[in-house]
Amino acid sequence: xSHLIEMRDLKKVYSQGEEPVYALAxxxxxxxxxxxxxxxxxxxxxxxxxxxxxxxxDSPTSGSYLLDGIEVAKRTPTELANIRNKKLGFVFQNFxxxxxxxxxxxxxxxxxxxxxxxxxxxxxxxxSLLERVGLGGRALHTPAQLSGGQQQRVAIARxxxxxxxxxxxxxxxxxxxxxxxxxxxxxxxxxxxxxxxxVMVTHEDDIAAYAKRRLxxxxxxxxxxxxxxxxxx
Numbered sequence: 323x324s325h326l327i328e329m330r331d332l333k334k335v336y337s338q339g340e341e342p343v344y345a346l347a348x349x350x351x352x353x354x355x356x357x358x359x360x361x362x363x364x365x366x367x368x369x370x371x372x373x374x375x376x377x378x379x380d381s382p383t384s385g386s387y388l389l390d391g392i393e394v395a396k397r398t399p400t401e402l403a404n405i406r407n408k409k410l411g412f413v414f415q416n417f418x419x420x421x422x423x424x425x426x427x428x429x430x431x432x433x434x435x436x437x438x439x440x441x442x443x444x445x446x447x448x449x450s451l452l453e454r455v456g457l458g459g460r461a462l463h464t465p466a467q468l469s470g471g472q473q474q475r476v477a478i479a480r481x482x483x484x485x486x487x488x489x490x491x492x493x494x495x496x497x498x499x500x501x502x503x504x505x506x507x508x509x510x511x512x513x514x515x516x517x518x519x520x521v522m523v524t525h526e527d528d529i530a531a532y533a534k535r536r537l538x539x540x541x542x543x544x545x546x547x548x549x550x551x552x553x554x555x
Contacts, residue, residue: 325388326487326519327353327376332385332395334371334542345371346382347542353521355487358514360530361523363539370492372539373523377410377490378402390487407436411481411489415496417473419465425452425476426461432483451479455509471502478509482518489513491522495529507532 334346346368353359363369374380375387378394381402387395394405406412419428429448433439439447452461455475465473474494481489491510495503511532514520524530538546 325352326355326357326390327351327521328386328388329376330386330388332372332375332382332387334368334375334380335383344542346375348385349539349542349544351537351544351547353519355519356514356517357535358511358520358533359522359535359537360533361521361537361539362525362527362530364525366541367539368542369523369539371542373490373492373521376521377412378406407432407484409486409488411484411486413474413477413481413489413491413494415493417465417470417477417497419473419476421465424462424464425457425468425479428476429479429483431480436484438484448479448483451482452476454482455479469502470498471505474498474502474506475509478506478513482513486518488519488521491520493524494522495524495526503529 329349329351332346332349333344336343336345349372361369361372371380375382378389381397382395385395386393389405390409394402397405426445426448429451430444433444433447449458449461452458455478457472457475457479460468460472468476495506498506507529510520510522522533530536534549536546536548537544
């Protein structure tokens, strides 16, 4: 069976004076379609570097990275941007919403760059995605009119606009209260059950517990790969 994500002996090396510093020191891991994976580790463990390479935001120094069967480790920045637009969705801790733009326009943005849909098709898909994340009645609200949890839902809908097979989430509950965090994690789990692959960086055990698999990094090395039962089945 082919894997959606396959990393083989990935290394990321930085020069610090005369000593090389390994942000990743030979990581090999596979992730299949529909998996919900949490990447954990202390600051400096390599988890953010791993997420950046998986998300085609950075390139490894050496090793192989196959995404949906395509080798992306040595692609140019322009090629990586094209892959991100077509195959990947991103959700960040700070939501990254435009302050004076309505929720439905925020969700439409990825297709404005891609240009796959007509204007009416784009509006219809954005409306459908807002309904999917429970914000059908908030389409014309700006971020200032939405709670933190609602803003993150808009960000998730936006990340899904181009129908990516993989959703990357970097500390997605870091700026949310407990209730909103639980709602967002339940939404991620629902998306995973619908077949979307989710790879999430978090330092919180209770948030990682929603994932079906946990990868633990230390000093640039993968030290644990646990498959686990999710909360509240």
